[in-house]
Amino acid sequence: MKRCIIAVIYFVLCSFCSPVKAETVLKYNVNGSSNWVPYYIAHSPDNPGILGELVPLILATANIKIEKHNFPPKRTNHALGNGLLDFDFVSPSWFPNDDLGELFVQSSPLLIIQENIITLDEHAKNWQNIDQLKGKEIGTVRGYLYHDDANFTRVDFISERELIKALYKDRVKAAISGDLPALYWAKQLNSPITLAAVHSKGQLVMRLRKEHAALLPRINAAIDELQSNGTIKRIIDKYTKQEVFEHLAQ
Structure with missing residues (x-):
């Protein structure tokens, strides 16, 4: 009995002393060029664009924290390559043979x-x-x-x-x-x-660095949920319906 009590105490102490793994925070930059209308609209908090609205919503639905950065396009690609950023949104059709490269995995599609x-x-x-x-x-x-x-x-x-x-x-x-x-x-x-x-x-997808591939099922589930409940279509329509699109261009 004495040994059992000692073992329990040791386990509890070890549990408190073990380092706690920090929650993953994914870093991203979605602005493309200064204004990638209607996908991203700079300095427009009320109408930030399709991705300006969708990115925080998808990751919040997936219960994943994010950290937004503001890099120009050329630096964004470099930052993704060396791990300073963790994801962006691209179409495989922009790449030779639709290949995003060995450093990345891709999500379910968001839109055409x-x-x-x-x-x-x-x-x-x-x-x-x-x-x-x-x-x-x-x-x-x-x-x-x-x-x-x-x-x-x-x-x-x-x-x-x-x-x-x-x-x-x-x-x-x-x-x-x-x-x-x-x-x-x-x-x-x-x-x-x-x-x-x-x-x-082609289809726009999240390009996620491979070391975060374990998060992909949660991200895809969030995309599927927002597709099935009509949220993604509603946001796309908000920025592409003719009358709204013309209003943005005023």
Whole structure:
């Protein structure tokens, strides 16, 4: 009996002395370029964009703490590679062979995302196929991923807004942009553009560093819950319905 009591005391003491594992806090940066409308809208707490609303909601539903950072796109990719950030949101269609790389796992899809070759209306006939990009100088956003950028010469600008301006200044004849950001900035700048060939179309997913893969079932369950109860669709509709989209561009 004496030995049993001693053993219990030892176990209790060890329990108190054992180091407590800190709760995981995932670090992220969702801003893309300064304004990745309608996915992220800077300095707009009431209407922060689709991902601006969805990211905190998904992780809160999964009961995972997050820490937001504010890096430019080029530094964001570097930070993800070396572990300073833990996740971002991408489309596998932006990568060669849809491969996110060995450092990452991917979540269930959130939404469909598309990017187009954009140009002025008078040049649209020259950009009806992505093969027409080969060997050309093409407007791109600094730090963004393009699955086929080995086929053309990147001319980097700091944002989708600057791509529209570059087309009108004849600095490039064509650029690559998400369809919704391009339409938003064309309206904002009163500079009409044409959506030519589809450059990529795919699903937006969370790209999560592999060392946090054990959290993926909770993240996927949260995404599935928010999909099934209509929350994700409601947030997407909020930013893509024509009347709301036009209001954002005022």
